[in-house]
Amino acid sequence: MVADELTPPPEVETSLDLNELKLSDQGHEDNGCTAEEALATAQLLYAVSNPTSRELHEEAARSLPGGNTRSLLHNAPFPIAIKRGTGYSLVSEDGHTYTGLVGELTAGLFGHSNPLIHSTLKATLDNVGLSLGATTRLESQHARLMCDRFGLDRVRFTNSGTEANMHAIQAARRYTGKRKVVVFAGGYHGAVFCFASGAPASNNVDLGDWVVAEFNNVCDARAKIEGTDGVAAVLVEGMQGAGPCIVGTDDFLQAVQASARKAGAVFILDEVMTSRLAPGGLQSLVGFKPDLTSFGKYLGGGITFGAFGGRLDIMAVYDPRVANSLAHSGTFNNNTLGMSAGYVGLSQIYTPEVAVAFNKVGDDLRSKLQDAAVGTKMTVTGRGSVLGIHFLKDGRKELLSVKQRQDEVQLKELFWFEMLVDGFWITRRGSIALVMGTPQSELDRFVSGVERFLKRHEKFVKI
Incomplete structure (x- = not known):
């Protein structure tokens, strides 16, 4: 185990029924738990759902410092290992399928197998x-x-x-x-x-x-x-x-x-x-x-x-x-x-005509997410097909500099873990770069997933 891994306390590991951890399509309320407890639950579900990724990380740590050769891809308790990518989707070594919204930090514009x-x-x-x-x-x-x-x-x-x-x-x-x-x-x-x-x-x-x-x-x-x-x-x-x-x-x-x-x-x-x-x-x-x-x-x-x-x-x-x-x-x-x-x-x-149309898709997605964020600490920034999702203590909707960014770190982490459960691959910092060929239905599903997250954790996210 590396030094910065986050492990839930033993009593959490033994007292939670994993079936109760899974997120339903209808969502659920937080039932009096704190944001810290919700995050611990999400981390536990992540850990038990990805045993092969954990094993591969531990193996990698024997030859790579921290099992890592690209800092951005590290996360606690261990990163998910991806087995293959096709089109806009990814399959992990643990058999989970994700809609790819990382877009290799804008480099993956053409998808994984154009x-x-x-x-x-x-x-x-x-x-x-x-x-x-x-x-x-x-x-x-x-x-x-x-x-x-x-x-x-x-x-x-x-x-x-x-x-x-x-x-x-x-x-x-x-x-x-x-x-x-x-x-x-x-x-x-x-x-x-x-x-x-x-x-x-x-x-x-x-x-x-x-x-x-x-x-x-x-x-x-x-x-x-x-x-x-x-x-x-x-x-x-x-x-x-x-x-x-x-x-x-x-x-x-x-x-x-x-x-x-x-x-x-x-x-x-x-x-x-x-x-x-x-x-x-x-x-x-x-x-x-x-x-x-x-x-x-x-x-x-x-x-x-x-x-x-x-x-x-x-x-x-x-x-x-x-x-x-x-x-x-x-x-x-x-x-x-x-x-x-x-x-x-x-x-x-990526002809000029395609570039114009594709970035309009991104603008439309950002607009829908901004609408969902009204009254919450979530803020959506960006332009065209590249956008960022933030959780800010003051919930400001216009973010002009990192100096203004006061992150709700636990909410940001919780969002990342729960989007994985919903089948969406995004970065922990909240950046999204759209991949060509992603169906509109998947983008709509992402918006719905975000809306469910905000409803599920209303007491944490409302301003």
């Missing part, structure tokens, strides 16, 4: 091969498509959104001759670019070079950007994915762009999670043009992927034909699988 992606990968394996150690036509065709779709002069590929932001920042530093980077509290730009607490995480790189401003605060952003010497870049998400899904107002984002240009800094928009929100990314909805944009997630067609691109003069710092240009290497930057699957995904599956 037939066109599948045939493209097979054709690439059969006709092109792997690890060629050379350039291919695949990378140039995907680059051209991305430049046309997102309004870029030039683009370069990486292996992840983390790498994309890293190289975009280095481009800004070379171009401006400066070092500092203005970011925003609550922002997440990759594994070593995390500002969840309002300060750089301890494992961030370049700890002395970050200036952290308040998200959605025009005055603070302007003061930090224009009032700090040596600012090379301003890096911002149009919607903070780790919030989850705290949306930047148009006025705020326009002000950030204007201040960056006034300060002579490179304006970098992190669209790793948001480029799917419109045919031209979130930037096309806001109506501005960043100097550089970072990308990732679904644009590799389900294969590891990242990219950054933008203005010709800035991207030229990586032109190997130019003396003293920056080096940008990466064995798998142009891997044949990601280049081919990404191109097919963007050109034949």
Whole structure:
């Protein structure tokens, strides 16, 4: 057992009838129990329902620290192990089927077994091969498509959104001759670019070079950007994915762009999670043009992927034909699988018309959930096909920054456990990224499940 596992007290384990723990379609009242007791009950049901996952976790812990190699996927008492995914659904090692709403944090846009992606990968394996150690036509065709779709002069590929932001920042530093980077509290730009607490995480790189401003605060952003010497870049998400899904107002984002240009800094928009929100990314909805944009997630067609691109003069710092240009290497930057699957995904599956229609589905879902949340501590944020569900002590319905987010942690945990019982796979933090091909009936069923949760725990969730 790892140190942070949550185990119900022995008396709970021996006194509860497991048949009484199961949630009925009609729901049930809390019958005088506390939120803590309801959570303990949910944890116990989870533990006894997933014995194979527990065994696999214990086995993994013998070779991986905490049985984990991706922090977000850890949870107490142990994570559920997934055996396979097909279309929009997942089946666990314990035989439970879930409707997938995690969407691999926006990377799983095409689902788990899209037939066109599948045939493209097979054709690439059969006709092109792997690890060629050379350039291919695949990378140039995907680059051209991305430049046309997102309004870029030039683009370069990486292996992840983390790498994309890293190289975009280095481009800004070379171009401006400066070092500092203005970011925003609550922002997440990759594994070593995390500002969840309002300060750089301890494992961030370049700890002395970050200036952290308040998200959605025009005055603070302007003061930090224009009032700090040596600012090379301003890096911002149009919607903070780790919030989850705290949306930047148009006025705020326009002000950030204007201040960056006034300060002579490179304006970098992190669209790793948001480029799917419109045919031209979130930037096309806001109506501005960043100097550089970072990308990732679904644009590799389900294969590891990242990219950054933008203005010709800035991207030229990586032109190997130019003396003293920056080096940008990466064995798998142009891997044949990601280049081919990404191109097919963007050109034949997630076309501009499909992107518009799909994000309307997300807007409609968020509206229904917001209606259900009236009078409760639940709040729903987001834009298009990416949204976040929060349980807040004050029940505020407009969430502009992580500073305003006062979580009801037990309710958030209880919600996650009980959505699993209802057959929905979401993240513990409450983020949802819709998967193409999910039937409307399943989304309606999710709304009904949320409504039942709010009714079942009315005394905990009402304001």
